[in-house]
Amino acid sequence: MARQTETDRPDPAVLLQLAAREGRGKLTVFLGAAPGVGKTYAMLERARGLKTSGMDVVIGLVETHGRSETAKLAEGIEVLPRQGGDTPYGEFDLDAALARRSALLIVDELAHSNAPGSRHPKRYQDIAELVGAGIDVWTALNIQHLESLSDLVARIAGIPVRETVPDIVLKRADEVILVDLPPAELIARLNAGKVYLPDNAKRALDGFFKPATLTALRELALRRAADRVDDQMVDFLRQSAVEGPWATGERLLVCVGPDTMSESVVRVASRLASGLNARWLVVSLTRPGTPLPAPADAEQLEETLRLAERLGAETRRESASDFVDAILRIARREHITQIVIGRPATRSWLRRSLPDALLRGAGEIGIHIVPGEGSAPSRRARKWPSLPEWALTLGLPLLSVGATTLFGLGLTALVALQNLSMLYLAAVLLSAVIAGRGSALIAAGLSFLAYNFFFIEPTGELTVAQPQEVLSLVIFIAVALAAGQLAARLRESAKVSRQQARQSQALLDFSRKLSAAHGQESVVDAIASHLNASLGRPAIVLVPDESGDLLPTAAWPPDQALGAAELTAARWAFDKKEPAGFLTGTLPQIHYLFRPIISAQRLLGVAGLVMGPRDIPLAPDEERTWIALLDQSAIALDRARLTRESARASVARESEKVQSALLSSLSHDLRTPLASIIGAVTSLRQLGDKMPPESRADLLLSIEEEAGRLNRFVANLFDMTRIEAGMMKARREPIELAAIIDTSTARARKLHPDLLIETSIAPGLPRALGDAVLLEQVLFNLFDNARKYGGASLPVTIYARAEDGEASIAVTDQGKGIPEAELEKIFDKFYRRAKGDGRPAGTGLGLSIARGLMASMGGSIKASSPAIRKRGTRFTLRLPLAEPGKAS
The missing domain is CATH 3.30.565.10 (Histidine kinase-like ATPase, C-terminal domain)
Structure with a gap:
């Protein structure tokens, strides 16, 4: 008999889990992204099928929320009475469910909080007792009630989540069934009154039931369901001793302490572990010999560790004198792939150095740093106050030439050098590159004097003993001036290139923003905000309305109001198609400068900028940027106008089509029976008694039939009008x-x-x-x-x-x-x-x-x-x- 190898054996941990489930019931969770997706409906529909096949199915508690379709599915299934009587708002009777001991028990609303005085504070604890007693339980849960996602959902939806369920409850469920519905269909169900009553539905549409919110919640539900399926596959492979790469290969180590931000670190790590389907370990470190923390800090740490356990983490306490070494040692021992730590807002030197120390020693382990609220920026990112231009132009040559002279004196004391002029050329180039042409000229002059005074015989004087030294000085000053000029020109060229790159990037960003804008309002808002961002000045955009009056439509910052003089200048710019306002020929005393927005076809509006109190016009590069932005604005506004006119033309065409169809129908369907009636009446009147009785009867029958046909047509028109007007x-x-x-x-x-x-x-x-x-x-x-x-x-x-x-x-x-x-x-x-x-x-x-x-x-x-x-x-x-x- 072949000997079983280590890789052929099933995972002992998984076998122990299977053994622990013996005698327990099976928990099935119907998971949805939001209320109204049909979790309870799907649960009851499946339960009816099992009931039909002969299974003992009992409803412990079901919340229908007034939905008639859900209530109909519950008919015919035994329902346990609620505590305090069979009232719609009574609590679930746990003792009655344990006594009834059905094969399958349905208990809705897993995240519900029980009334005070109940055996357990939460319903998921009731369900845990039922499952432990060997009863199969079906329940329903919305994704926003998971503990690890409650803060994320609160930020997404803007509504706090008050009732939560620990992630470990969902993780230990035997089966998770996803009930999914696209956001558009869910909103349609809400509008149709199939989720909430009309008043509640309107509040839900204004708050929680927004397409963006529902899409985000749907993504969270799909991801969590996919993670659950992956866990089931891994358990199956381990039970069957199938060798292969496990989806749970990622492991996280989370470092927490007795501070308020550790809770945020744990929640971020929980979402990261869920996204990676990773196991995670939460560690709290203390130094040996340190005094006990304050009671408030100790309670904060205990609460953080309890939260981590509820979210499915393994918690551990360690003692070490060197935190960095202890964290890395635990990481390598536990095969950790990623470390999650927090960066608190306090300026503690130890905590600020911990991320850097971990980064240096982590090797292939990834480091995630969670910033705290109000975290201080690093010293590298701190901006020093800028010097005035004259101070930089004069001070840099003095510093560079002085430093070069000291370096040269020290060097000549050690080594005898023939020519130190190259050192001064470096000072000239440095001044030219950093401060420009003027600084380079000053540095060249100072270098000439310092070189002559300190290094040309006789030293200590500005005289020159040897004629060849005069030639060297002349050549030096010429080379220094030339090098300074070239370096300064290179600096200016680089500056111009950077400005052009910024302008090109600004135009590219603006064009992308405009291409994503739909309708005139969004285009005008984009114009105002981008003018403000690109030129650093408050901006306002005025667009004519349907009657031709020029009105302020968008402004950034929004709190701008135009006075009578500013409105007059804007109208002048619009009517005359030329600039008006600040430093122009029209109302130059106001602080707004207005320019018209003109496309190839027509005048579309006016854009204005708030200028400074001083009489300083726009710089040439700002002028070019503004003109380019106005050109793109004109194209976008023209496109929005054409789109609006095209929509109107389409509506007019459809209206004309309906009108033509109506007239065509009226002309045919009214004239045909009328012609028959008129013909029959004319024959009867002219011929009268000369016609045989059979012919007169046929004519009268024709009149009756055509009159009935005409009456049905008029009735159809009347019914169609009542239906479209909502009067039916x-x-x-x-x-x-x-x-x-x-x-x-x-x-x-x-x-x-x-x-x-x-x-x-x-x-x-x-x-x-x-x-x-x-x-x-x-x-x-x-x-x-x-x-x-x-x-x-x-x-x-x-x-x-x-x-x-x-x-x-x-x-x-x-x-x-x-x-x-x-x-x-x-x-x-x-x-x-x-x-x-x-x-x-x-x-x-x-x-x-x-x-x-x-x-x-x-x-x-x-x-x-x-x-x-x-x-x-x-x-x-x-x-x-x-x-x-x-x-x-």
């Missing part, structure tokens, strides 16, 4: 579908005797919620539509049954069918498909009215094609059942 108030009461189907078929057969209708109604069909009169009108419109497009020779079938908790009525014709691309268009107003002879049939209002009437009753209508043998169209109506429990 449908009743929602229990109705007998079989009786309504019989009435509508009889009405259709009376109007169209040649129409064949086959009905099929499921036996015992329960009643639905709706309006009998409106539903009859919908069915009649469908029959009329089927006769027009399916023909009278082929039968129209209608069947009704209950399915998925709703009443379903299907009307099917056997015509040519409808292309898939037109299945939604047929419900648009005045949309008509051509009959076999190529002429449009009907008014194009019947199906549009049918959809409107179904929506007013709380139902829906949907078209599908082909329906029978690759032809025909089926219209399916759905209404909620009045008695869902009786659905077959």
Whole structure:
């Protein structure tokens, strides 16, 4: 028998965990990003399936929050009474659940805080006792209630999270089921009243239920669910002794102390560990022999360690004289890959040096530094006050030449050198590069004098003993001046290049900001803020309104108000298309300088800058920057104007299209029956008694039919107007579908005797919620539509049954069918498909009215094609059942 190697054995720790679960119940958590995604609904829907299969399922507590669909799913499942009586706000009865001991118990709202006097302060502790007693429990949780994410969610949503659940509860759950819903659908459910009541829904939209907030919460929920799946895979691999790289290879070491910022460090580390799916260790270090900390500090440290344990960390206390060595020793012993430490706001030398010391000795271990609120900037980042330009121009040559002279004197005392002029050239170049041309000239002159005085015989005098030394001095001063000029020119060129780079970057940033802006308001805001950021002056933008009046539209900083003189200057700049205001020919005494914003097509607005109190115009580079920004602003405003005009033109075209369709429909559908009525009346009046009785009867029948047709058309127009105006108030009461189907078929057969209708109604069909009169009108419109497009020779079938908790009525014709691309268009107003002879049939209002009437009753209508043998169209109506429990 082959000997089992170390890598072939299952992980003992995992086997111990499995053994510890023996005799315990199974905890399943339905996790969602926000209220209303359907956690309770999904939980109850699965529970009904298990109940149907014979499992003993009991509801300990379910919060429906007034949602009728959720409440219907709970019907037929045993519900335990609440503490204090079966009231909507009673607490969960833990003792009753333990006594009932069902196979599966549903306990909603995992993060709920129990009422004072309960056995446990939190509901998750109740559930832990139930699971420990061997009862399987299903519960629901929103992602914002996790302890490690509560502060992050509070910053995202701007709303504090009061009830939290330790992360270890979710980590120890046997199964986590993610219930997901896109933010757009969740907001639509909220608007439809399926999440909260109308008043609460409006407050939720203004606060928590914003697309950005819901998207962020959805990402957190998806990430946490993915981490849970990864943990399950790792446990399976370890149980099966499968060798491979583990997803939990990352390990974090978190250093905390008795300070207030350690809590933030622990929360940041928890999110980092969750994102990396890493195990993490929290360590508190103390020095041996140090006195005990103050009671408040000791309590703060205990609270921090308890928080870390709730978030799923392992905590440890260590004693060491050298914190850096102890941290690195623990990191290497525990195979730590990343260290997380905090940088407090206090200026402690020890704490400030700890990150640097760890960085020097960490090697391949990553270091994460969490800044505290109000952390002091490092000494390197501290800015010293700038010197005046004249002080730098004069002081730098004195310092550089003096230092060069001292260095040269010291050097000549050690080594005999023939020529030290090259040292002074370095001083001249340094002055030129740092302070410019003037400083280089001063440095050259001082170098000439110092070199002559200290290093040319006779020293200590400005006289020259040897003629060749005079030539050397002349050559030196020439070279020094030339080198200084070149270095100064290079410095100025570099300065110009940096300015041009800054201007180019500013223009690039501005163009990106404008390209992301939509609409005139966002474009104008971007212009004002970027003018202020680029030129360092308060900026304001004025744009004409619809009547042509120039109005201040955006300003940065926002608290700017224009007086009468400033508004006059802005209007002058707009009307005359030239600058006005500060140091111009128009109102030069004001502190605003206005320039028009002009595109290639038209004048779009005016931009203004606040100038200083002194009579100093804009610098040339500022002038160029402003002109370039105004050019880009003109392009962006022109684009916004064209977009706005295009939208208006599109609306006008659609309005014209609807108007044309209405006039076309009126001209055809009103004139045709009127012409028939006028013709029949004329024949009766002129011929009178000369006509046989049969002919007179036919003419009178024609008048009656055409008058009825005309009446139906006017009624359709009236119904469409009421639906669009929101005046259609449908009743929602229990109705007998079989009786309504019989009435509508009889009405259709009376109007169209040649129409064949086959009905099929499921036996015992329960009643639905709706309006009998409106539903009859919908069915009649469908029959009329089927006769027009399916023909009278082929039968129209209608069947009704209950399915998925709703009443379903299907009307099917056997015509040519409808292309898939037109299945939604047929419900648009005045949309008509051509009959076999190529002429449009009907008014194009019947199906549009049918959809409107179904929506007013709380139902829906949907078209599908082909329906029978690759032809025909089926219209399916759905209404909620009045008695869902009786659905077959």
